[in-house]
Every structure is written in structure tokens, then in C-alpha cells.
Amino acid sequence: MIKIHKSSNIPSVLTTKGSVETANLINAYHTNPSHPFSFDQSIYGHSTVKKQLIKEQHEKCCFCEAKFLDNSFGDVEHFRPKAAYKKRGASQLTYPGYYWLAYDWNNLMFSCEKCNRSYKKNEFPLNDETTRKFHHAHPNPLEKEDRLLINPIEEDPSHFITFKEEVPIAINNNLKGQTSIEVYGLERLDNSRLEHLFYLKSILPYANIDEANSVDVNEAAKYLKISTDDVVDLIKNAKALFNSAAKDSAKFALCVRCKFPYLPTI
Ligand SMILES: [Zn+2]
Known part of the structure; x- marks a missing residue:
């Protein structure tokens, strides 16, 4: 939330x-x-x-x-x-x-x-x-x-709820956070969030590679056993994800922000 x-x-x-x-x-x-x-x-x-x-x-x-x-x-x-x-x-x-x-x-x-x-x-x-x-x-x-x-219209849910990996947790056991997790059924999405975090964890490291650096691209292609064109696509995808995965428009944004606090949120 x-x-x-x-x-x-x-x-x-x-x-x-x-x-x-x-x-x-x-x-x-x-x-x-x-x-x-x-x-x-x-x-x-x-x-x-x-x-x-x-x-x-x-x-x-x-x-x-x-x-x-x-x-x-x-x-x-x-x-x-x-x-x-x-x-x-x-x-x-x-x-x-x-x-x-x-x-x-x-x-x-x-x-x-x-x-x-x-x-x-x-x-x-x-x-x-x-x-x-x-x-x-x-x-x-x-x-x-x-x-x-x-009420996500009136208050920032991150003041009440955080995530440990995919699991929602009430900060300092606050009652409003606990009740909201329970009443909104937020724990039922643990598997979907886990899958999403796993996807981000596997892709985001490639955002650190410079796709214009042919030495690094060739090395990654060799390591991954894919073509250099595919490596360039992978890097571009990772950079796009880096910039979008924690924004308001991203799914499970609060969970992603807790796991990857360095990602841009705006
Ligand atoms: Zn829902």
C-alpha cells in the first residue's frame, strides 16, 4: 500500500x-x-x-x-x-x-x-x-x-507497514498496521511478491553494466551463454526496471522500496 x-x-x-x-x-x-x-x-x-x-x-x-x-x-x-x-x-x-x-x-x-x-x-x-x-x-x-x-488517501502507509522480503510487518507492532494487514488480507500475496522480488533481484544487477562497453558486454554474453545483442537488451531492460520498479506506478511499490531502498521513487 x-x-x-x-x-x-x-x-x-x-x-x-x-x-x-x-x-x-x-x-x-x-x-x-x-x-x-x-x-x-x-x-x-x-x-x-x-x-x-x-x-x-x-x-x-x-x-x-x-x-x-x-x-x-x-x-x-x-x-x-x-x-x-x-x-x-x-x-x-x-x-x-x-x-x-x-x-x-x-x-x-x-x-x-x-x-x-x-x-x-x-x-x-x-x-x-x-x-x-x-x-x-x-x-x-x-x-x-x-x-x-x-487510509491511503489520508496517510502514508509506510509509516505503519514495512516489508521483510515479501512479508508485510507492522512497524513496532503498531495496532493500525497489524489490523490493516489482517483486514486487507495483505499476507495472501506473499507468493506474488516473492516472485516479483526474485525477478528484480535477478535482473537489476545488469543495470550496472555499460552497454556501450564492448568488453563488459562480451564478458556477460560469454557468462550467460547468450548473444551480445541479447545482453544489450537485458541491460536496457534492467536500467528501465531500475528507474521504474519502485515508483508509485509500479506493482507492489512499498514492498520493492523496502527491499531496494536505493531505487528512485519519483
Ligand atoms: Zn487488492
Whole structure:
């Protein structure tokens, strides 16, 4: 997980139809707070919303940093669950959820289906339940909620989570890091990260060779038993990887940064 830099360019469907629907939800709460709320997926899941989230998140899941668009469509995820939420350690859902944030740009992220549907789902644990904002007019300020989940829009996940090789670890056993690793299911990608780190470890050393130096290129070709043209391609590929593998646009960027702290991140 890395920090997400959201643009202030809010998709218009959220500020038009979304604003109307938010006002309707607030009215519905005043009429009957326990009435089940319904939400319009065609607004928060609108193609313009999804496209912008995907672009701003470099086609990666907001939680696991996998690049998965070749295999599935992904979800527009609500950081604060819109319909109902689960408190820390609870087995039951609490209603209503954060209904007034259903169409709020700053509550929307792009995630893979596994992170959203199999792991995070409706979980929204707080360390201190008295800080929860229970409804749109509740006096508790949203930003003061004592969250146990890292919000990559608001904070830098690297302050809470590091990696030992492919394995995510909460820095100094901090509770927010621990809870986030568990709730987002980050350990399930250990094999994919291990494979990626192995690939980088095997290729990056070639970035140190000067492809214009024929002596070094010939030596590498002899050692690898490949042609000098292939060695030059390998070096160019390694240099490109050196410059891109730890950037925000790279998959598993936080894990890569922890393993190769000398790689450029911008
Ligand atoms: Zn994911």
C-alpha cells in the first residue's frame, strides 16, 4: 500500500446526481434512522468515476498494490462502508453505515475484488468507539475517528507497514498496521511478491553494466551463454526496471522500496 494522491477534479456525476442522492439519504435518515438505505451503484460506480480512480491509482488496487486489470474489472470501494459496518471484534453488522459518504469522492477508491469482497468487506474497526461519527449530523468529527485501518488517501502507509522480503510487518507492532494487514488480507500475496522480488533481484544487477562497453558486454554474453545483442537488451531492460520498479506506478511499490531502498521513487 502506498499513499494515493487524489486529484481535486471530482467526477461531475458525484457532484450532480451524487449530491441529490446524498440529500435524499439525509432526509431518509431524519424520517427513519433505522430504515434500510438504498444506494445507486450507477453513480458511485459510474465509468467516469472508475476511470479516474484507476488512472490516479496507476491501475493498482488501493490496498494490495496488485495490477489485476488483465484478469478482472475491480471495484469502486467505499473506505467507510456506506450501508453498515463491523466494529472491532464484532460478529454483527451495525446499521446504518456511513450513508452520507456513499457518493463522496474522498471516500472512494479502486480496489481488487478480493481485497474488497473477501477481506475488507464491511469492516471498519475503531480503537475507541466513542470517537465514531454515527450519522451525518453527529458532533464527532470524521477526521478524529480513532481508526484501526490505514487510509491511503489520508496517510502514508509506510509509516505503519514495512516489508521483510515479501512479508508485510507492522512497524513496532503498531495496532493500525497489524489490523490493516489482517483486514486487507495483505499476507495472501506473499507468493506474488516473492516472485516479483526474485525477478528484480535477478535482473537489476545488469543495470550496472555499460552497454556501450564492448568488453563488459562480451564478458556477460560469454557468462550467460547468450548473444551480445541479447545482453544489450537485458541491460536496457534492467536500467528501465531500475528507474521504474519502485515508483508509485509500479506493482507492489512499498514492498520493492523496502527491499531496494536505493531505487528512485519519483
Ligand atoms: Zn487488492
